[in-house]
Amino acid sequence: MIGATTHLEVLTLGQFEVRRDHIPLSGGNWSRRKVNDLFKLLLSAEQHHLHREQIQEILWPSSTSEQAANSFGKTLYLLRRALEPELVSGKGSSSIYVHLERDTLMLIPARLDIDADIFESSAKPLQAKMRSRSPKERANEADLDLLNEFDHLLSLYKGDYLPDDVYEDWAQRRRDRLRRIQSWLLENAAELAQANAQGQRACAYLQALLEGNSADEQTHRQLMLVYARMGRRSDALHQYQLLRAALREELDATPLPETTELFRSIQAGRIAVDLIEPRRGNEAPSKGATALVASNRAGKPHPGTPSLSADRTSPGPGESSSASTTLASNTNGDARRVASSTATPQQEAETETAEEQSQINPERILQAELVGRAEEIVTMQHAYKQVRDGQRKTVFISGEPGIGKTRLAREFTRWSEETQLATVLWGYCYEMSGSFPYQPIADAISAHVRMSSPAELRAMLGNSAIDLAKIAPEVRFKLPELPQPEPIGPELERRNLYSAVAHFFNALAEQRPLIIILDDLQWADAATMQLLNFLMMQSTGLSPFDPVIEAGKRSAVPLYLMLYRADAVNATHPLRGLMGTLARVNISEDVRLQRLTEAEVHQLLVNIAGHSVRPIFAGEIFRQTEGNPFFIGEAIRTLLLEGKIKKRGERWQATVDIDQLELPPSVRLLIERRLVHLSPECRTTMTLAAVLGRQFSSALLYLARNLSEDAVAEHIDDAIQAQILSLFSDPSKVDSRARAQDLDLAFTHDKIREVLYQWLNPLRRRSLHSQVA
Numbered sequence: 001m002i003g004a005t006t007h008l009e010v011l012t013l014g015q016f017e018v019r020r021d022h023i024p025l026s027g028g029n030w031s032r033r034k035v036n037d038l039f040k041l042l043l044s045a046e047q048h049h050l051h052r053e054q055i056q057e058i059l060w061p062s063s064t065s066e067q068a069a070n071s072f073g074k075t076l077y078l079l080r081r082a083l084e085p086e087l088v089s090g091k092g093s094s095s096i097y098v099h100l101e102r103d104t105l106m107l108i109p110a111r112l113d114i115d116a117d118i119f120e121s122s123a124k125p126l127q128a129k130m131r132s133r134s135p136k137e138r139a140n141e142a143d144l145d146l147l148n149e150f151d152h153l154l155s156l157y158k159g160d161y162l163p164d165d166v167y168e169d170w171a172q173r174r175r176d177r178l179r180r181i182q183s184w185l186l187e188n189a190a191e192l193a194q195a196n197a198q199g200q201r202a203c204a205y206l207q208a209l210l211e212g213n214s215a216d217e218q219t220h221r222q223l224m225l226v227y228a229r230m231g232r233r234s235d236a237l238h239q240y241q242l243l244r245a246a247l248r249e250e251l252d253a254t255p256l257p258e259t260t261e262l263f264r265s266i267q268a269g270r271i272a273v274d275l276i277e278p279r280r281g282n283e284a285p286s287k288g289a290t291a292l293v294a295s296n297r298a299g300k301p302h303p304g305t306p307s308l309s310a311d312r313t314s315p316g317p318g319e320s321s322s323a324s325t326t327l328a329s330n331t332n333g334d335a336r337r338v339a340s341s342t343a344t345p346q347q348e349a350e351t352e353t354a355e356e357q358s359q360i361n362p363e364r365i366l367q368a369e370l371v372g373r374a375e376e377i378v379t380m381q382h383a384y385k386q387v388r389d390g391q392r393k394t395v396f397i398s399g400e401p402g403i404g405k406t407r408l409a410r411e412f413t414r415w416s417e418e419t420q421l422a423t424v425l426w427g428y429c430y431e432m433s434g435s436f437p438y439q440p441i442a443d444a445i446s447a448h449v450r451m452s453s454p455a456e457l458r459a460m461l462g463n464s465a466i467d468l469a470k471i472a473p474e475v476r477f478k479l480p481e482l483p484q485p486e487p488i489g490p491e492l493e494r495r496n497l498y499s500a501v502a503h504f505f506n507a508l509a510e511q512r513p514l515i516i517i518l519d520d521l522q523w524a525d526a527a528t529m530q531l532l533n534f535l536m537m538q539s540t541g542l543s544p545f546d547p548v549i550e551a552g553k554r555s556a557v558p559l560y561l562m563l564y565r566a567d568a569v570n571a572t573h574p575l576r577g578l579m580g581t582l583a584r585v586n587i588s589e590d591v592r593l594q595r596l597t598e599a600e601v602h603q604l605l606v607n608i609a610g611h612s613v614r615p616i617f618a619g620e621i622f623r624q625t626e627g628n629p630f631f632i633g634e635a636i637r638t639l640l641l642e643g644k645i646k647k648r649g650e651r652w653q654a655t656v657d658i659d660q661l662e663l664p665p666s667v668r669l670l671i672e673r674r675l676v677h678l679s680p681e682c683r684t685t686m687t688l689a690a691v692l693g694r695q696f697s698s699a700l701l702y703l704a705r706n707l708s709e710d711a712v713a714e715h716i717d718d719a720i721q722a723q724i725l726s727l728f729s730d731p732s733k734v735d736s737r738a739r740a741q742d743l744d745l746a747f748t749h750d751k752i753r754e755v756l757y758q759w760l761n762p763l764r765r766r767s768l769h770s771q772v773a
Helices: 033-044 052-059 065-083 115-132 141-156 169-195 199-212 217-229 233-251 257-267 287-298 333-341 345-358 363-367 374-388 405-419 439-451 454-468 473-478 490-511 526-537 574-584 598-609 615-625 629-641 665-675 680-692 698-705 709-721 736-741 750-758 762-772
Strands: 008-011 017-020 049-051 098-101 104-107 112-114 393-399 423-428 514-519 559-565 588-592 645-648 651-654 725-727 745-747
Touching: 008 115, 033 049, 033 052, 033 065, 033 104, 033 169, 049 052, 052 065, 052 104, 052 490, 065 098, 065 490, 112 115, 115 141, 115 169, 141 169, 169 199, 169 217, 199 217, 217 233, 217 257, 233 257, 374 393, 374 405, 374 559, 374 588, 393 405, 405 423, 405 514, 405 559, 423 439, 423 490, 439 473, 439 490, 439 514, 439 526, 454 473, 454 490, 490 514, 490 526, 526 559, 526 574, 574 588, 598 615, 598 629, 615 629, 629 645, 665 750, 680 698, 680 709, 680 745, 680 750, 680 762, 698 709, 709 725
Parallel strands: 008 112, 393 559, 393 588, 423 514, 514 559
Antiparallel strands: 008 017, 049 104, 098 104, 645 651, 725 745
């Protein structure tokens, strides 16, 4: 039998591996996926404790309670024997690594050497030491010793936590916490290195920070300054260009004014070169800093890395000024264009930076006044009034991707907070496997708990706090004195949890009007749907935690706004069941968002610009985007950020032909993300349909595809379900060409057809065109 002193080494940073006597565990029970997942769940849980029901909901979400309990017992048995092969079978045997007590499963850390635990615990003394240092303390040899401590700790961080489980929500919290510790170490090490005139080491720490977040403007700015102080002016200027590219690509933003001012100071040579490392005889470079530099040098360059000349927006030698399309009258545009064509590269960079400050902020696109949504807002306000009168009400908001569901909800949020003094809680679902049960509900609860004091929570929650803490750990963080829940059986525990959530929301609604907004419900799990069904169908006073309501007085209830993508919710989706249930009892409203008309697109552009916009420009944007608000925003952002629209004085002016606007990369990615959910065979059929044109004949597609009619019909059905294709259901919308050629299908958006068509290489296009002919 394994001795009690045997320790297991558990590697989670950069890889997952468990070693006994330095030999990795493999094969047998350890090769089972659920056994690994159970062990990883315990590694990721706070204090390595997790309740049996939470484990069952995460690992077996589709099973009944009895099936999940049975699977849990079998998997725990296999885990114990994977860790201790010689463990005696039977109830009397106990593991020295995993312990189950009163339905709470826990690891015994004293028997395990977990690298993530060692990294976290080792960082705490250093954090305390840094807090105790005087801010006025000057650099000395002791600081260099402290810097070496930072390098030692950083060497323990071998990579992200459980890298093979990057899409598992249950690992994300600990992964983020470990990343924050690493970032803290790098930030403070960089500051300490600068104080000790260790410029190269400071650069290495800052570069490592940027590897984790390439759009971190503060770190870019620090690195620019360090480079400049080291006399590496060209590196500092290049770092600014890397920042601009990262912000443009990831955030659709431009550098802050203070960053641009630093760029100008470096460019003008106004930064003193004072970070000269002292010569120290035989001193070798720090191992940790050297490793960081090597890691950074081995990294690939940022794909958006620009040169100064690459960002020029004035017409080039082969361009004609007549190619520009004026959106609004401007008398200074030509003169400025001629001046820029004769400027030196340095003058161009300075002029470009100055012009950035006068550009329309891309964020203004997101903040422009809504158009074409007045009727929907009225529907939501009417539902709000019904809820305030004591009725239960849920509003379902649906539409295609980019139609503006979240923006509409945020506009309603602004109205309710400013005019009704309402409390608004948001919850989100995420497109990844292994999501935590009740994720959007837990988000909404946690958002309020974080803003509440312990006294407020005790008064409001009472005995329900114990059950609420099962899905919202923030409750236990605020109320650490809470006892552990008693084992009472899974069904009763679930009912108490449901009642605790209902009590929490109802108590908030009694204080102030309450609106709960749950976004992206197409990705919600079955457990979340069951809880939502309970919350929306509950009768007054259903929760055992709620106080008795006075006779004749109706209790306050929340208004629920449920947002989902129509193309991702088919007939068998759990959300459809919830919608049908609420519709039968007449407590739901359906808000289906449509695309904007050409007139509404014109008005939206006026709202964005802040002045009149020529109809020819609005018409071209409408033609390119077909009224999808997200597409409109991406098209305008692309024009602005690529310099194809310039703000001259108080007006817009285009520097290229607007009708030659290319599809923005972010829109293409959005469409590709939709297409990837189709089967490979269906995507092949849709690619062939793209060759046929925006409108096409299903009969011709069948002949060209060279598959059975049933197979092609199934692909068409799948594409219609995903809102990639649509049928000509309204004869009035079918033009004479369509009637003549028996065209009965069309892509819902020409940009979808364009993306499919662009997937084809030229040779394949010619081949398919021949096949169609």
